[in-house]
Every structure is written in C-alpha cells, then in structure tokens.
Amino acid sequence: MQQLIFTNEVALALTQVINGKQYNRVFVLVDENTAREVLPLVKCEAIADACTITIPAGDTHKTLDTLSHVWQQLQEGGATRHSLLINLGGGVVTDLGGMAAATFKRGIDFVNCPTTLLSAVDAAVGGKTGINFGGFKNELGVFQEAQAVVISTKFFATLPAAELRSGYAEMLKHGMLESHAEFSRLLNFNVADASLDELLALLETSVKVKQRIVEQDPHEKGLRRALNLGHTVGHAFESMALHRGNPIPHGYAVAWGLVAETVLSHMKLKFASSDLQALAVFVRDNYGAFHITCDDYPLLLDYMHHDKKSVSGEINCSLLRACGDVETGVTVTDDDMSAALDIYRDLLGI
Amino acid sequence: MQQLIFTNEVALALTQVINGKQYNRVFVLVDENTAREVLPLVKCEAIADACTITIPAGDTHKTLDTLSHVWQQLQEGGATRHSLLINLGGGVVTDLGGMAAATFKRGIDFVNCPTTLLSAVDAAVGGKTGINFGGFKNELGVFQEAQAVVISTKFFATLPAAELRSGYAEMLKHGMLESHAEFSRLLNFNVADASLDELLALLETSVKVKQRIVEQDPHEKGLRRALNLGHTVGHAFESMALHRGNPIPHGYAVAWGLVAETVLSHMKLKFASSDLQALAVFVRDNYGAFHITCDDYPLLLDYMHHDKKSVSGEINCSLLRACGDVETGVTVTDDDMSAALDIYRDLLGI
Numbered sequence: 001m002q003q004l005i006f007t008n009e010v011a012l013a014l015t016q017v018i019n020g021k022q023y024n025r026v027f028v029l030v031d032e033n034t035a036r037e038v039l040p041l042v043k044c045e046a047i048a049d050a051c052t053i054t055i056p057a058g059d060t061h062k063t064l065d066t067l068s069h070v071w072q073q074l075q076e077g078g079a080t081r082h083s084l085l086i087n088l089g090g091g092v093v094t095d096l097g098g099m100a101a102a103t104f105k106r107g108i109d110f111v112n113c114p115t116t117l118l119s120a121v122d123a124a125v126g127g128k129t130g131i132n133f134g135g136f137k138n139e140l141g142v143f144q145e146a147q148a149v150v151i152s153t154k155f156f157a158t159l160p161a162a163e164l165r166s167g168y169a170e171m172l173k174h175g176m177l178e179s180h181a182e183f184s185r186l187l188n189f190n191v192a193d194a195s196l197d198e199l200l201a202l203l204e205t206s207v208k209v210k211q212r213i214v215e216q217d218p219h220e221k222g223l224r225r226a227l228n229l230g231h232t233v234g235h236a237f238e239s240m241a242l243h244r245g246n247p248i249p250h251g252y253a254v255a256w257g258l259v260a261e262t263v264l265s266h267m268k269l270k271f272a273s274s275d276l277q278a279l280a281v282f283v284r285d286n287y288g289a290f291h292i293t294c295d296d297y298p299l300l301l302d303y304m305h306h307d308k309k310s311v312s313g314e315i316n317c318s319l320l321r322a323c324g325d326v327e328t329g330v331t332v333t334d335d336d337m338s339a340a341l342d343i344y345r346d347l348l349g350i
Numbered sequence: 351m352q353q354l355i356f357t358n359e360v361a362l363a364l365t366q367v368i369n370g371k372q373y374n375r376v377f378v379l380v381d382e383n384t385a386r387e388v389l390p391l392v393k394c395e396a397i398a399d400a401c402t403i404t405i406p407a408g409d410t411h412k413t414l415d416t417l418s419h420v421w422q423q424l425q426e427g428g429a430t431r432h433s434l435l436i437n438l439g440g441g442v443v444t445d446l447g448g449m450a451a452a453t454f455k456r457g458i459d460f461v462n463c464p465t466t467l468l469s470a471v472d473a474a475v476g477g478k479t480g481i482n483f484g485g486f487k488n489e490l491g492v493f494q495e496a497q498a499v500v501i502s503t504k505f506f507a508t509l510p511a512a513e514l515r516s517g518y519a520e521m522l523k524h525g526m527l528e529s530h531a532e533f534s535r536l537l538n539f540n541v542a543d544a545s546l547d548e549l550l551a552l553l554e555t556s557v558k559v560k561q562r563i564v565e566q567d568p569h570e571k572g573l574r575r576a577l578n579l580g581h582t583v584g585h586a587f588e589s590m591a592l593h594r595g596n597p598i599p600h601g602y603a604v605a606w607g608l609v610a611e612t613v614l615s616h617m618k619l620k621f622a623s624s625d626l627q628a629l630a631v632f633v634r635d636n637y638g639a640f641h642i643t644c645d646d647y648p649l650l651l652d653y654m655h656h657d658k659k660s661v662s663g664e665i666n667c668s669l670l671r672a673c674g675d676v677e678t679g680v681t682v683t684d685d686d687m688s689a690a691l692d693i694y695r696d697l698l699g700i
Contacts, residue, residue: 072484139455141453143457
C-alpha cells in the first residue's frame with residue numbers, strides 16, 4: 001500500500017523514505033519552477049548526492065519528448081531497478097515522473113512530493129500516471145502507485161490564490177463523498193485567507209477519502225467513478241471555456257460542476273436542498289460563476305455526450321443521495337441536464 | 351491469471367477470446383513478415399474487421415519510434431479501454447505490442463499469439479513487455495500479462511531449423527528446472543526433424559513450467575531468477591560473439607551456457623554427472639559448440655561481472671542440485687568459473 005506522509009518537515013520525511021530502503025541512486029525530478037522555488041526548501045543530506053532532472057514547466061510539456069528526456073537522464077545517471085525517483089512538483093511532474101519510473105527497466109520506485117494543492121489532493125495519490133499524446137490528455141500511461149507520497153502545505157505559501165482555490169474544489173468533492181460532517185468542516189474553512197496548518201489537517205482527511213476509494217478500485221472499473229462527481233459538467237465547462245478562447249482553471253470548473261451535479265442529485269436522488277444551497281453560496285463567494293445562457297446548452301450537452309466516461313453516448317454522472325452516499329453511473333437525459341443548468345444559473349446568480 | 355491456449359486451431363481460439371469479452375474494436379499487430387506469412391493463416395470472422403498495424407521486422411526496430419507508431423495507429427483507429435490488441439509475431443512483436451497495450455489509456459487488453467518457438471516458450475508468456483532504448487535491451491517496459499496467449503506450432507513449419515533449435519534451448523532449460531522425467535523426454539525428442547504435433551505437447555509442459563515460476567514471482571524479486579539458468583554464461587557468450595563481429599542466436603548461447611552452468615552445478619551442488627554428460631552430448635549434436643580458448647576467459651569473466659543480474663559485481667548464477675531442484679543467487683568465483691569453462695570445452699570437444 002502507498003505510504004502517505006503528512007508533514008511540514010519534508011526533508012526529514014524524504015530522508016526516512018530514502019533510508020527505509022537501500023537505494024543505490026536517488027534522482028529528483030523538478031520543473032523549472034520547482035527547481036528554483038521548492039528544491040532549495042527540501043535540500044537535505046539524503047538527497048545531497050541526488051541527480052536532478054529538470055523539465056520545462058506546464059501541461060504543454062507533458063509530452064513523449066519530455067518523457068524521453070527523463071528516461072535518458074535516468075539511463076545516463078546510471079539508474080537501476082534499485083534506484084529511486086522523487087517527483088517534486090505539480091501534476092505534470094508527478095504524472096510524467098510516475099510514468100517514467102513505472103516504465104524504466106519495467107519499474108523503479110518513485111515518491112511523489114506534490115507542490116500544489118491540486119496535485120496533493122488529486123494527481124499525486126491514486127496511481128494514475130501519464131502524458132498527453134496526439135492531442136489527447138493522459139492518453140498514455142499506466143496505473144502505478146508511488147512508494148510514498150509526502151504531502152506538505154509549506155510549498156503553498158507562494159501559490160497564487162486561484163491555485164489554492166482550484167485544489168480546494170477537489171477537497172470539497174472528497175468531503176461530499178465522505179460525510180456531512182466533513183462537508184460542513186470544509187464550508188467553514190476560510191480559503192481566501194488560508195491557514196496552512198489547518199489546511200494540512202483538512203488535506204489529510206481529504207486525501208485519505210481518495211485513497212480509500214482507489215484501494216477498492218485501483219483500475220477504475222467501478223467505484224472509482226465516484227471521484228468523477230462534479231466532473232461531467234465540469235469537463236464540459238472546461239471544454240467550452242477553451243472553445244471560447246478563455247480557459248478556466250480545472251478546479252474552478254469542478255466547483256461549478258459540483259453545483260450543477262448537486263442540483264441533479266437533488267432532482268433525481270433527493271439530495272438535501274439545504275446542503276445544495278450551502279454549497280452554492282460557498283462556490284459563488286469563492287469561485288464566482290461560469291457564465292452560460294440557454295444558447296450554450298446544445299454545445300455543453302454535446303461535450304457531455306462525448307465525455308470519456310460516457311458509455312454508448314449517454315450522459316453519465318456520479319450523483320449523491322446525501323453527503324457520504326454516492327451512486328455511480330447515473331444516466332441523465334438532456335432534459336434533466338438542461339433543467340439542472342437552469343437551476344445552476346439561478347443559484348449562482350447568472 | 352493469464353489464459354494459455356495450446357491449439358492448432360488458432361482462428362477458433364482467437365474467436366473465442368474475442369467473443370469472451372465485449373470488445374468495441376480489435377487491432378492486430380504484425381511485422382512485415384508475419385503480415386505476409388501468418389496473418390492469412392488466422393483470418394477469421396472475428397478479426398475480419400480488425401485494424402491491422404504493421405511494423406518493420408527485427409530487433410533493430412524494437413524502438414520508441416516503432417512504439418510511438420503503434421500508439422498513433424491505436425489512437426487513429428479509435429481504440430478505447432474496451433479495445434483489444436492481438437500481437438501476432440515473434441518476441442519483438444509481443445514485447446513491443448504488450449508495452450503499447452499496457453500503456454495506452456493506462457492499459458488495454460492484449461493477446462499474444464507467438465509465431466516463433468522462442469517467443470512461444472519465452473517472450474509471449476510471463477508479462478515482461480518492453481523496447482530497447484539508448485543502446486540497452488529492454489530498457490523500457492512494464493510487467494503486464496496478456497489476457498490470453500494462444501500457442502500453436504503450425505506457424506513453425508516454415509521456420510529455419512536454427513530458429514527451432516534456438517527456441518528448443520529454452521525448453522531444455524524449463525525441463526531441467528521441472529524434473530528429471532521432463533529433461534529425459536526433451537533429450538529424446540528429434541529436434542532435427544521435429545514433429546510439430548509432438549512439439550506442441552512438449553511446449554505445453556514447458557510453458558507451464560515458466561508460468562508457474564512467474565506466478566510465484568511476477569516482478570522478478572527472487573524465484574523468477576531460476577529462469578536465468580544458463581543465461582549468465584549464455585549472455586557472456588552472446589556478448590563475446592557480438593564483440594567478435596559474428597553474432598550467435600540467443601538460444602544457441604543458452605544451450606552452451608546451460609552446459610557450462612550444469613558443470614558448475616556439478617562442481618558446487620553435486621548435480622549428477624550422468625545427466626551432465628547426456629546434456630553435453632545433446633547440445634554438441636544439435637548446436638555444435640561456441641569456440642573459446644583460455645585467452646578468452648578474462649573478457650568472458652568481465653562480461654559476467656557486469657551482467658544485469660550481478661549484485662555488487664559478483665558473478666551470480668542459478669544452479670541445480672538436480673533436475674527440478676534449483677538454487678538461485680549462487681555466487682561463483684573467477685576460479686570456479688574458469689574451471690567450469692575448461693570442462694565445458696572438454697565436453698563439447700573444443
């Protein structure tokens with residue numbers, strides 16, 4: 001099982017992971033940003049002799065060329081099956097580095113050390129690795145869990161507020177999947193002026209929700225689809241924003257998607273109206289709204305029908321009967337979805 | 351568990367595998383040779399609509415470029431997680447195709463249908479996939495078992511005799527790992543004028559020996575090293591032959607390596623002299639000998655010290671106490687190895 005370490009003593013945690021096994025060589029993968037901002041914060045004896053591999057920052061570099069560069073650096077650095085790769089960065093670094101490690105000599109150990117809230121709560125845990133290919137996101141990759149994930153909020157101090165909020169949307173999702181208590185706890189947290197210590201505690205619960213779901217369904221055959229809550233509508237919003245030439249952060253799309261899909265949950269599964277209202281207020285206050293009119297519905301519905309998760313072209317959602325009580329694979333008609341989008345606009349004041 | 355199907359009704363077996371699951375698309379990977387020689391033999395309704403992906407033949411094409419071509423063809427052909435890839439070819443096709451399938455959308459099903467004896471008895475079973483990279487063999491890859499392996503000897507009718515012998519050496523190895531009865535059965539088979547029906551029966555036992563070992567140690571942490579029997583010396587012979595500019599088939603190197611390592615087994619673990627003699631006669635009659643003098647020993651020892659399997663630079667072998675009784679991770683000194691090579695030369699009449 002993947003070891004999860006929540007700490008602000010990252011250098012110490014990495015030292016323990018490295019010393020726990022006899023690695024003959026240690027490599028650290030960073031992007032240009034984390035090389036500059038984060039690597040100096042975790043310098044310690046255990047990685048003093050590590051070979052650093054640097055890749056360009058950003059999703060446009062999550063490519064086969066970059067992966068090939070990492071493989072080459074591992075090879076030239078003399079990596080063997082007894083070597084370790086530490087991925088120090090956001091989702092691109094942990095996804096691509098995880099794939100590099102999982103495929104080098106049929107698999108070497110790797111440790112994820114996420115440096116953004118979104119990667120801490122999402123990409124770094126759960127064993128999904130990958131790169132984009134031929135214009136499709138995460139088209140190539142494998143399921144392979146990291147040896148350990150070291151999660152700290154100390155790197156988030158310098159993150160833009162929008163990046164914190166983006167990650168927080170995935171935490172909201174986990175909270176809703178977990179329990180009403182967790183959902184309430186998250187709505188009461190002040191994201192706008194976040195205490196990083198409090199956030200670390202919230203993050204620990206949140207990541208463990210995901211880990212528990214992933215453990216029961218590592219290869220996404222069923223239950224793991226619960227984690228798609230908010231994402232059917234969220235992805236459609238993201239695609240539309242891209243189409244408009246005005247991309248939105250993934251987490252914002254998820255926050256807005258959560259509102260729309262909670263409306264659906266209320267309509268179809270009797271999800272409590274008071275919780276829906278509370279969610280909508282939180283999202284409106286912290287994320288604003290994604291602006292749509294009914295003229296946008298046909299294109300949005302089209303995106304949803306072509307979603308990866310769609311089976312035989314139907315719109316498919318994971319919905320909630322209540323916080324902590326999910327139903328995956330719910331088929332949603334175009335009429336239901338349009339009605340839900342109407343109410344989404346009302347709730348967010350569009 | 352990987353399904354193994356031994357049959358000469360390949361089209362029927364493939365049909366059953368395909369119909370056993372609801373695949374939305376079927377792809378067949380072939381190289382230029384198997385496209386011409388083998389694909390017409392397995393044409394059936396089930397793969398009539400399959401999309402054929404053709405790659406150049408030979409180990410020099412077991413590259414990232416070729417893999418990338420296969421990924422691209424899968425993508426352009428509309429492969430999803432519910433699609434199937436059938437690898438129809440020798441070790442290059444099954445290794446590379448296995449890696450392509452295992453990494454496309456984090457893994458789609460694949461079926462191996464080996465067309466050479468060597469790939470049937472070795473590469474196609476056991477979950478090792480991979481490509482060469484940066485001058486190293488199988489540097490990139492993952493462990494991923496095929497959904498099914500369909501093994502037939504009908505494709506071997508047109509194989510050169512040397513290719514049959516090459517594969518047969520790995521069968522000898524499996525026989526020695528299995529039991530004295532199996533070892534004797536293999537020595538009594540006429541490889542020079544092989545009955546393909548008898549060979550299919552021998553192959554079934556042989557492949558199951560490998561499968562049983564792999565099941566107990568899928569990721570090569572311990573027991574699987576038993577399968578390295580004959581390969582420490584065999585690989586050194588291969589490297590030396592390459593160095594001399596006169597490469598030898600892998601299976602021939604294994605046959606000669608088996609003799610040398612059985613000598614070591616006799617010296618160090620009291621392996622029966624009569625069985626060693628019988629093996630040497632069979633190998634000399636069917637494979638001739640790899641010619642070495644004592645002047646070659648330093649370079650051979652150097653290769654063995656740098657073998658992948660070597661831990662901290664020592665020469666490491668899997669040896670036999672008797673047929674069916676293996677000991678892995680035996681350290682061998684330079685003096686012991688030199689003495690074994692002397693006896694190897696005597697036994698093979700060099």
